[in-house]
Every structure is written in structure tokens, then in C-alpha cells.
Amino acid sequence: MSEKIGKGLDGSSSASPVNPPSAPAATTDIRSTERHTRLDKLEREHQCTWDGITDPQDPYNWSWTRKLMIGIVFSLGQFVTLLSASMMAAALGDISRDLGINASTAQISFSGYFLGLGFAPFLIAPISEMTGRKYIWLFCNGWYVLWNALCPVGKLTGLMIFGRLMTGVGAAAGVTLTGPVMADMYGPEERGKSLAIASFLPYFGPAVGPIVGGLLTQEVAWPWLFWTTSIFNAAVTVLGLTCIRETYAPVLLRRKLASIRAVEGEPSLKPWTAAFWSDFLPKLSVHLLRPVRMLVRRPVIQVISLVLAINFGTYTLMLSTFATLWIDRYHQTEAISSLHYIAIAIGTTVATQFGGFFMDRIYKFLRDRANGQSKPEFRAPCMIPGVVLMPAGLFWYGWASEDTVPWVVVDIGAAVFTAGSFILAQASLAYLLDEFTEHGASANASSRMFSYVVGFAFPIFAPQLYAQLGYGWGNSLLAFLFVLLGCPVPLIVWFWGEKLRGLGKRSAER
Template identity: 50%
Template sequence: MGYRSPRVDADKAALGDAEKGNNSTVQPVGPDGPVAAAWDGPDDPRDPYNWTKTRKISIALVISLSQLVCLMTTSIVAPALPQIATDLHLGESKAQIAFSIFVLGQAFGPFVIAPLSEVFGRKPVWITFNLFYIFWNSLCPVGKSQAVLIIGRLLSGAGGSCGVILSGPIMADMFHQKDRGKSLAIASMFPYLGPALGPIVGGIVSQYVSWPWLFWVMSIFDAVVVAFGVVIVKETCKPVLLRRKTGHDKGGNAIDLSPSEDGLLSRMRARLQRPLLLLGTRPIIQITALVIGLGFGIYILVLSFFATLFVDQYHQSTTDSSLQYIAIALGSTLATQAGGQLMDAIFARLRDRLPEGSALRETPPPEFRVPIMVIGALLSPIGLFWLGWSVQARAPWIMVDIGATIFVAGTFLASQAASAYLLDEFTVEAASATAAARMLSNLMGFTFPLFAPNLYDRLGYGWGNSLLAFVWIALVVPIPAILWYRGDRIRAIGRK
């Protein structure tokens, strides 16, 4: 076995051994218990690390498109919300619930999706929950019923979260730690166009066709993505791949490695409880979840009022106002693409400063992701101040867009760094750890838009956004320093 640094989780050390081709990797479970299995050397073509770059990027892009579906569905109804409220006789509060309840579904879906993917594999779970999304999303406008719309949005959010929750673990399955930033940049190439594409498509469809087609267009789009995924996406979960590999003897004859029904139920119970257990016992998840969650909550709040802002304050049409979301897409694209490259460059520089032969040089600590988090944590409140006071002063619309771009870039940089931190710390259980962290973010994404109307009615856009910025400064800005100086001690709490 390789050296196990006290700063690196046991799961991470085990995966580090696997990367070097050692034979002490993952133990698939057979009918009589664990079955020893390992790759056939460091160059085994079945190991996702050894797949061709073309295959890895193809899989990443398909998963990226399924994330795009989710993020577009979150925001696509924003421009049509007044029309939907009128047709379905929704009050202001119910209309906001209909908008943000999709995000609430994303809070709880991952608690089933993540553990299932660690037992049955990423691909079958991804396909199943995409189909679940298509069914419920298509049902949302049927009968133009308040109850059907709200229940459909909730359940389609749970299904649609599969792309978001599995993208990080799938990237971690295929790419080494040194390429974490690049892999996350590839996975986020399309999704963060969603905040712009969703409202633009929503504005055009609701103005020229009818709002039920907002849902049906997204279901058709996701059906096409799933069709490509069936062909292109390959299983990446290493315990599942090793279990399949061990399912054949040397003569090529199949061996039954399916666990007994009692064993499977026991494993499922343990896996389904794992995200909640991690959230309750690992403070490092709670801290990184605060960064991701607060950023996402404020981001969804901004999405909910952004189009209406330009209609009310700048007297633009629904279509013209929806084009302002390009500023949000610009901020997210800059953060994810340039930020991913910068993250890897900083990671390599910090790793190269470590002494030759150092154990930490082989498995650098997650704290090497913190410098990017610092940049994001500082940019986000600057963008909020700029956005809020530009609107308050009735500055030209371009000033509002610049503030939105800065805010979104900062929020996504901080969240991307926090996500990479989690993937570095939790490797084998990346999906469960990500699900635990995302629960808080999606709960905030659901609740924040609900108080947006009262916030801005009472304080105005200037002081309303300033209040959000002050909350961010108080809760998030200190976190990078805490992680940099005390991250190793915090990560040690709750380890087994």
C-alpha cells in the first residue's frame, strides 16, 4: 500500500493506490461477501483513467447537456411567470413557489440518486432519473391545474437533478486530481448557459406560442440528450466496473456476483443513509455546503427578479428583458472555463513547491483549491453592491449587467472551488458527499426567491442587495482562511 498522509482521507489514499496500479483497490460485493478485485496493472483499458481523451470528453459533454436541461428548466418559466399566474389564478406567493419548487426537488432527489449510483452504477441511474424528469415535466401544464403544476415541478426537479449531482463524481471517476479544474470546466461548458438560454427561450415561447410549450420543449430536448447518452455514456463507477470485471473466471465463464436479496437491501439502506450521515458527522461538508448553498440561494433569487426588473424599471419587452440574462451566462462561463484552467494552474504551482519525494506531493491536500475560493468570495459581494445600486440609481442597463456578471462570476468561482475541495476529500463517496452538500444549496435556492418581493419592496434594490452582500461577507468571506489554516483538522473530524 502507498503512504497514507494524515491530511488525506482513507478513501482518497485507497484511490491514490488505484491510480498507481496497485492491487488493493475496491472490493466488489458478491453473494458471500467482498470479492477481491483490482485492475490488471496501471494501463488496464477498463480503468476510466485510461480511457481515450475523446471518450472522456464525449461523456462529459453529454452529462453537461443533461445539466443544461436542469438549469434551463429552473429559469425558463421566469419570463412567463406573470402569464402562468394569470391563467392558473396564482397569487404572488404561489407563483414564486411554482417557480422555485423545482429547486426544492433538486434538494431531495440527490439523496436517492447518489447512493443508487454507487450501488448500481452511474449510467443506469442517470438514464432512469432523466426519464423520470421527462414524465413529470411533460405533465406540469396538463389541465392547467395549480396542483399538477406544483407537484410536477417538484418531482421533475428531483429527477432532473441527476445530471447536476452525478457530473462531479463522473468527472472524478475519469480524470486525475491534477486535472480536476479542467474536468469541471468541461462538465460545466453547457450548463451555465442555462440561466441565459432558459429565460430567452421562455420569453420567446411565451410571447409567440404558449407557456405550456416551455415544459414540452425541455422534455423533448432531454429525450434527445438521453438518446445520445444511451450510446455515448459508459459506466464509470469503479466499484461497479470492478464487480463486473470479477464476474468472469480465467476461462471467461460468468460467475454470479449478484448479492442476495437481504444483502442488497442491507447495502441499499446503508447507502441511502450515507449522505445524511456525512452531512451530520463531517463538519467539512457543512462548511463547504454553506459556500455553495448561500451562493446558489442568492443566485436563484437574482434569477427570479432579473427579467421583471428590466420590464418594470427599464420598460423593456418580455423578449428584450430576457436577453439581459446573457450577462449572467457570461459571468458563469468566465468563472467555469477560465476558473477551471486557473484552478489547475494554481494547484500545480502549489504542488511543485512541496519537497521532492514528499507524500503530500503524491496526494496534495484539498486546501490547494482555496486560492480560487478567495477570488470568488471577494468578487460576489462586489457584484451584488454594483448590481443593486445601479438599479437603485436608474443607471444605464449595461451597468446592471456588469454588476450581474461580476456577482455570478464570483459566486460560481467560490462554488466551483468548494465542489473541487469536496471531490478531492471524498473520492469513492464523491456522489454521496456532493448530495449532502447540495441539499443545503437547493433548500436555499427554494426559499430565497420566496422573500424576494418583500425584501425589495421594503429596502429597494440598493439596500436589498447590500443586505445580501453583508450576509455573504459575514458567513462566507472568512471560510477560505479557515480552510487554509485549519482545513486538515476539520477534515479529520468524523472520519472512520
């Protein structure tokens, strides 16, 4: 048997694929030490590993152009699906009229999308950790294209609501997998940069969606909101089919092990695909339970889930009512009102690009101060700007719109709120990816389930909230809720994060 195999299928040991690294000298680059640790873990868990830290098959060592291309394709896919989440906002009045439904029912059709985003990752994430990222992403994109195109057909209320739910199921692949795919290719020291690349286009989606929606609604019929996004995502799916390579190390290592055995002449062994699919269902049942176990048994995910849920719920509530504010209070047209979403686009851009740079700088500083030892809690300081800016922006946006001050003041408040929301979300995702690494997709699915449930519920009561309390006290109520439940999270993560991470660890990740 080749020395490239760390352990045989029977568990017997054989030669290591590479000579064990000696203890690193004081001048050894920290990135090399982290990679050696990663290689040792891969060999223990997957029977073989890469041929050293410079193996070109390792996604960490791919060229920057290949990484960038994969990141852009995944980003485009996530961009169009997040665009769909908010595109309906500017057309809700027309949709209500044509379907003969009231405002609350129209909000259900809008926010039903988020239920699909919330529950589908519990299936998508485990499958991606069994079969790899690429093919489940392609399948879900095709699912999105089909159901999104069907939503407006016949202008039927039932089909619209159910179609939006199913469209969200397909869209969940991008939300679930983009972060883990970037973590497959970039190490912890580049987490901020990789998330900045991956999030630059997608985070424009919720802001650009209403702008495109308002223009299309005014110029053409609102069903084209759905058909144009389906056409665009179909093109992205074809691009992904040709450009994306599998990034998930365990799948790549299974293929490598099968290739080595084929070269060594072991015809009695099944091809890796046949061996894998022969016990697919038993493995699937185990993998499907992992996100649920993580959510139930890992307190650290419960804490992150809580803050993300309040964060995302408030964000979707604002998205669904932002255009209505300008139409009802400022008496603007649908097209003009939708242009105010540019403020949200500015907030997301500042958050993702500055936040990624800030995150990497803080992480490296804290790691160097700890003599090269790294831990996920080094992401906690990056959460602080988010938990400060988000409620501050809510107060600003709420009372400025309540007093009908000049539009630019309202837009600045909305941009501040959005920047805080996305800085917090980005730092929280980085924390989970650092902690759960190989099972990052499952951790992401677990942590965001409550987010999308709340994202479904909050827009439904938004009209009643603002009708009863107005924009000033309505947004203040949301800000006070976040201050109470969200602001303590960075302190909890910094002081007790390591202890929280240890609770339930053995039972949750089998």
C-alpha cells in the same frame, strides 16, 4: 485462481494483480505516483484492481474522445435540467394570470423545483455508488421528461407545483452525478479541466433559460416552455443510452472479478448481478444513510454547505427577479428583458473556463512546492476570487439598478456577481471530490441539500424584499450576509481544513 484477483471472497489473500510498484525515483512523474496510490486503494477495497496504471479498462486511461463524449452527454442532460430551473422566470406573470394565483404562489411553483433538486440526491447518490452512474441517470432523465411535460396540462395550480417538485427530482441526477462522473475519468491534477468541460454547457442553462422562456412566452403559449425541454431531454436520454459507458470503478471491478471467476471455472458462484441484487436492500439501507451521516457528522461538509447555501440562494433569488427588474423599472418587453440574461451567461463562461484553468495551475504549483504531496486544501486559494467577486457584484448590481443607470452598467454588475458565484461553487466541488473520491456523489448530495432548500425559500420572499428595501439595500443586505458568513470560508479551509476533514471521518463513511 487467477493472479488478477487480489483477495478471494472469503478474505484470503492471493497474488497481487500487478507487481507492487517500487519506491518512485525523484524523477518519477507525480501522476504515476498518484495512480499507484489509487490502484492500491482499489485493490484493498474491491478485491481486484486494474492490470497496472495503463489498463485500458480503467476510465482514467480511456481515450480523450470517449471521455469528451461522455462529458458532453452528461453536460447536455444537466444543461436542459438547469435550463428548466430558470425558464419560468420570464413567464411568471403569464402563469400567474392563467392559473389565477398571486405572485408569491407563482414563486412557489418556480422554486419548488429546487426542493426536488435538494432532496433527491440523497437517494440518487447512494444508488449511483451501488449500481453505477449510467442507469440511475437514464431513469432520472425519463422521470424528468414525464413530469416536466405534465406540469402545464390543464393549467392546474396543484399539478403545476407538484409537477415542478417531481421534475426537480428527475433533474437532480445531472446535478449530482456530472462532477463525480468526471472525477471517475480524470485525476486530481486535471480536476479543473474536467469540471470546465462538464460545466461549460450546464452553466449556460440558468442564463439561457429565461431568454428562451421570454421568446417562447411572447411568440407562443407558455406551456411550450415545458414541452420543448421535455422533447429535448428525451433526445439527450436516447443519446446517452447509446453513447454513455459506465465510469464508476467499483462497479467495473465487480464485473471484472466475475468475468475472471467465470474464466477460472467457478460455476458455484452466482453471476455478479445475481450476487449483487440478492442483498440489494441491506446494502441500500447502509448507502442511503451515508449522505445523512456525512452531513451530520462531518464538520467540513457543514462548512462547505453553509457557504454554498448562501451562494446558491442569492443566485436563485436574482434569477427569479432579473426579468422583473427590466420589465418594471426599465419598461422593456418580455423578450427584450430576457436578453439581459446574456450577462449572466458571460459571467458563468468566464468563471467556469478561467476558473478551471486557474484551479489546475494553482493545484500543481502547491503540490510541487509540497514535494509532490497533495491535499484538498490546495483548492482553498481558488475560492478567494469567488468570495470577493460575489458580494462586489451584488453591491454593483443592486445600486446600479436602484438608480436606474444605463442597462450595460447593471449587466456588468450581474456578470461580476455570477462569475464570483460559480468560481466559488466550482472550487468547493473540487475540494469535496478530492476529499471523498469514491463517495464524491454522496458528499455532493450532502453539501448541496441546504443550497436547494435555501434556493426554494429565497425567491419566495424576493418580491417583499425589494418592495421594502429596494434593489440597492436589498442586494446590500444579501451582500453583507455573505461577507459575514461566506468570506471566512477559504481561510477556514486553508488553515483548519485538514483538522476538519479528520473529524467524524470513521463514523460517517461506512
